[in-house]
Amino acid sequence: MQPGTDASFIKPNDRLTSFERLEIYNRQYWFRILGCFYEDYPGLRAVLGDSKFERLARAYLAKYPSASFTLRNLGGRLEKFLAEEPQWAAPRQALALDMARFEWAQIVAFDGEARPVVEIDSLLGSDPAKLRLALQPYLSFLALDHPVDDCVLALKKAALRGEASNAVEASPKSGTRRAMPLPKREKIYVAVHRHDNGLYYKRLEPEAYHILTALRGGAFLEDACAEALASAPAGDWAEVVRKWFENWRQLGWFCVQ
Amino acid sequence: MPANAFNGFSDYGIGIGLRIPHYRHILEKKPVVDWFEIISENFMVDGGRPLEVLDRVLEQYRVVQHGVSMYFGSADPPDREHLKRLRTLVRRTKTPWLSDHLCWGSVDGRFTHDLLPMPYTFAAAKHTAEKIRQVRDFTETPVCVENVSSYAEFHASEMTEWEFLSEVVEAADCGILLDVNNIYVSSKNHNFDPYEYLNNIPAHRVGQIHIAGHSKFKKYILDTHDHPVLDPVWKLYAHATRLAGVTATLLEWDDRIPSFEEVHREALKANRFIHALEAVATP
Numbered sequence: 001m002q003p004g005t006d007a008s009f010i011k012p013n014d015r016l017t018s019f020e021r022l023e024i025y026n027r028q029y030w031f032r033i034l035g036c037f038y039e040d041y042p043g044l045r046a047v048l049g050d051s052k053f054e055r056l057a058r059a060y061l062a063k064y065p066s067a068s069f070t071l072r073n074l075g076g077r078l079e080k081f082l083a084e085e086p087q088w089a090a091p092r093q094a095l096a097l098d099m100a101r102f103e104w105a106q107i108v109a110f111d112g113e114a115r116p117v118v119e120i121d122s123l124l125g126s127d128p129a130k131l132r133l134a135l136q137p138y139l140s141f142l143a144l145d146h147p148v149d150d151c152v153l154a155l156k157k158a159a160l161r162g163e164a165s166n167a168v169e170a171s172p173k174s175g176t177r178r179a180m181p182l183p184k185r186e187k188i189y190v191a192v193h194r195h196d197n198g199l200y201y202k203r204l205e206p207e208a209y210h211i212l213t214a215l216r217g218g219a220f221l222e223d224a225c226a227e228a229l230a231s232a233p234a235g236d237w238a239e240v241v242r243k244w245f246e247n248w249r250q251l252g253w254f255c256v257q
Numbered sequence: 258m259p260a261n262a263f264n265g266f267s268d269y270g271i272g273i274g275l276r277i278p279h280y281r282h283i284l285e286k287k288p289v290v291d292w293f294e295i296i297s298e299n300f301m302v303d304g305g306r307p308l309e310v311l312d313r314v315l316e317q318y319r320v321v322q323h324g325v326s327m328y329f330g331s332a333d334p335p336d337r338e339h340l341k342r343l344r345t346l347v348r349r350t351k352t353p354w355l356s357d358h359l360c361w362g363s364v365d366g367r368f369t370h371d372l373l374p375m376p377y378t379f380a381a382a383k384h385t386a387e388k389i390r391q392v393r394d395f396t397e398t399p400v401c402v403e404n405v406s407s408y409a410e411f412h413a414s415e416m417t418e419w420e421f422l423s424e425v426v427e428a429a430d431c432g433i434l435l436d437v438n439n440i441y442v443s444s445k446n447h448n449f450d451p452y453e454y455l456n457n458i459p460a461h462r463v464g465q466i467h468i469a470g471h472s473k474f475k476k477y478i479l480d481t482h483d484h485p486v487l488d489p490v491w492k493l494y495a496h497a498t499r500l501a502g503v504t505a506t507l508l509e510w511d512d513r514i515p516s517f518e519e520v521h522r523e524a525l526k527a528n529r530f531i532h533a534l535e536a537v538a539t540p
Contacts, residue, residue, distance in 0.1 A: 011410045013448065015476040021409040024477065025371060032370055066368040069326040069339050070298050113303035138304060197306040 033061060036071045040107060041078075042159075043099045043152045047092055056088040056096075072111070075104055095182065098144040102152065105140035105192035109199055112138030115255035128222040134257045135216050140192040141209055147186050149201040195251055207232050208244050259502040263399050263432020263464030265353030269319065269505035271531075273524045276510075279517040280310055283318075290521065292319040294507045297355065298326055301342040311349070320350045321465070321505075323434075324357035326368065329388045329402060329425075330375040331361040335395070344396045354399040354464055356434040357392075359385065359422060374407035377414040377421035386428035393431060401432035401464040406442035406471075406480035418443065419454040432464035435501065437493040438486070438509075442471050442478045455496055463501035468494055468527065469509040483512035485523050495530040503531050 007018040037057045038045060045053040063085075064077045082089055082097045089096035114136055123131065189209035191202040204212070207228045214224035229237050248254065260268045272292035275283070282288070293314060300311050314320060324343070327335065347355060360372040375381050393400040404422055416424070426433055435458070437451075444451040468491075470484025486494075486508070498504065508524035 009411055009413065011412055013410075013446070018409075020476075024408040024479075025373065029369055029371055066370060067366055069336060069363075069368060070301065071370055072302070109305075111302035111305035111307055114305070194305060197309045 030058075033057075033066070033071075033074065036074050040075050041100065041103050042155055043103050043148060044096060046151070046155055047096050047099050048089060052089070059085065059088050072107065075100070075107065079104060092182065094185075095146050095148070098142075098146045099148045099151070101142055102144065102148045102190075102192065105142060106199060108140055109138050109192045109194045112136075114138055114252075117252045118254045118256055120249065128225075129220055131221045132218060132257070133215050133221060133254050135212065136193070136253055136255050138194060139253060141204070141212050141216070142190050142192065143209060144188050144190065145185050146183050147188055148183070149188070149190050149203070151183055153201075193251065193253070205244075207237075207241075211241070211244070212248075259504045261432070261461065261464060263354060263401055263462055264505055265399050267353040267505070269321070269353075269465075271524050271527050272321065272505065272507045273520055274507065274509055274511065275314060275320070276514055276520075278514050279520070282517040284310070284313055287317055288517065288521065290318060292321055292505070294321050294323050295350070297322045297324040297343060297346055297357075300349075301339075301346055308349075315350060320352060321507075322346065322350055322352040322355040323403075323507075324355065325372070326362065326370070327357040327388075327392060328362045329357060329359060329385045329392070330373075330381060331363045331388075332384070333363060333365070335388055335391050340392065340395045343392075347396050347398050352398065354401055354432065355396065356401040356403055356465065358403045358405050359425060360405045372405045374405060374409055374411075375421075376411035377416045377418060379415060379424070382421055382424040382428060385425050386431075389425070389429035389431050393429075399432060399464065400429075401434040402426060402429070403434035403436050403467065404439050404443075406436070406439035406446075406478075408446055408477055408479075410447055417449070417454075417457075418447075419457045423458050426459065426462050431462070433458065433462045434465045434467060435463045435497055435504075436467035436469070437497050438467065438469040438471055438490045439480060441487075441490050441493055442480045445478045451493055452496060455493065455500060460500040460502075463497070463504055465505045465507060466494065466497055466501070467507050467509055468524075481512060482509045483514075486526070491526070491530065494527065495533070498530055498534050503534060506531075 010018040010021055012018045012021070034054065034057055041053075048056060060078055060081045064081060066074055068074075068076070078100050079097065082093070082100055086093040086097075115134070118133070189204040189206055191204055191212070193200055193202065210228035211224050214227060215221070219227070225241060229241075260266045270291040272294055273290060275293040275295045295311065300307050302308065311320075327339070343355070358372045359375070361375055362369045362371055362373050375385070389400055389402060402425065404418065422433065440451045440454050443449075444454065468486050469480070469482045470486055472479045472481040472484065494506075506524075506527045508520065508527070510520050510523070514520065
């Protein structure tokens with residue numbers, strides 16, 4: 001802001017200058033927005049540490065200010081930002097990106113739309129070469145290079161232990177929290193979903209991940225399975241796949257179009 | 258007067274905000290509460306636990322919606338997606354009225370998530386009233402507009418805040434959600450008499466009253482909603498109820514939230530002013 005701009009439209013009073021009155025709103029804005037970020041991305045904060053996390057948040061919001069009436073969508077473009085400007089997460093760019101994707105998937109799973117579950121009877125007799133299966137909008141299927149699901153679970157358990165012990169803790173929004181130990185790189189496939197409105201993570205076999213993502217992309221059932229298993233090791237895949245689909249059906253993952 | 262067109266001719270008493278730390282207590286213990294106020298935006302979602310909790314609360318309790326991001330005073334027209342989600346929620350809760358703030362907070366599709374004060378001009382009043390009418394017509398629900406607490410004033414203002422509020426609600430033909438804590442906070446920050454504010458708004462349009470706590474700093478007061486209601490605010494509340502009649506009253510406690518019992522106990526203190534008013538009214 002140009003010097004004096006504040007005074008040109010905001011009145012001073014007997015205690016505060018125009019700038020000081022405007023500054024109250026500036027401080028409140030960052031307090032509110034950063035508070036939301038802390039709540040939504042505890043894992044990313046643990047990966048980066050407090051200082052780097054706040055710098056990342058400020059840089060992200062400067063480039064992508066909130067474009068939604070709800071704070072729920074504040075992190076909606078964070079993955080894009082981290083891909084565009086990885087330097088804000090250096091030297092843990094890949095881990096930070098994995099964590100950001102995983103934590104956004106949790107937000108989607110928490111309050112995403114759930115459509116009516118498809119009834120198995122309605123599929124009987126369908127030709128798998130012409131059958132498409134829709135997947136619940138609240139589901140996310142992630143291919144990640146780090147076991148961030150284990151990291152987030154460990155963070156949650158640590159938080160619960162802290163509450164249970166009634167230990168006096170510094171505010172989670174302050175202090176000099178250390179960055180989390182770097183997990184080893186490990187290719188994982190995970191579904192982030194909900195069941196009975198509880199949030200869950202489910203590790204997937206690579207072939208299962210590829211089937212599900214192909215179905216989500218609109219592939220016919222037969223094609224999705226064939227492509228996913230094309231380079232799979234030899235085995236009784238028919239029974240394995242049957243069990244997968246039964247499990248996913250029981251979880252309510254398949255929905256009407 | 259208390260039950261009027263602006264609160265759907267409902268006769269609601271003392272309510273409290275529906276807040277996450279109290280969910281378990283409310284759903285398990287089912288305490289007697291006249292009504293709950295929900296923040297609309299927290300439930301304008303597509304599914305999941307928020308709506309599950311809301312539906313369970315709706316089975317037992319009356320609920321009124323209060324919004325924080327319609328920004329009646331913003332230059333942009335009401336967002337269509339926002340309106341549709343709001344209307345969907347209105348149909349779910351059957352809220353007898355809904356409310357939001359006399360403020361702006363967005364520009365060109367960017368949101369501050371704050372309740373920013375407006376310049377009190379006739380042009381702003383006209384524009385704001387038109388937006389309120391649009392929201393009321395789209396949701397088919399009475400609207401009450403809430404006065405905000407503020408920390409800044411504009412050179413461009415052509416009238417006082419209470420004159421502006423009156424101008425807006427008359428032009429929009431809507432109700433007032435009278436926040437007496439916000440009046441007190443603003444009166445200290447801007448050096449005006451809060452009783453002059455109360456005495457010069459159309460009391461017959463008051464559909465709901467908010468009470469809350471605040472925090473005092475060296476040079477200003479901040480509307481923090483994290484303390485019990487202070488005595489000067491209770492006195493303003495008493496005066497407001499004398500002017501507007503016994504009106505649906507809601508205690509806002511949004512930060513450092515204590516137990517449900519403590520919040521509810523604080524809200525029910527409003528009864529002593531209501532009973533005093535009723536005692537005077539009784540021949």
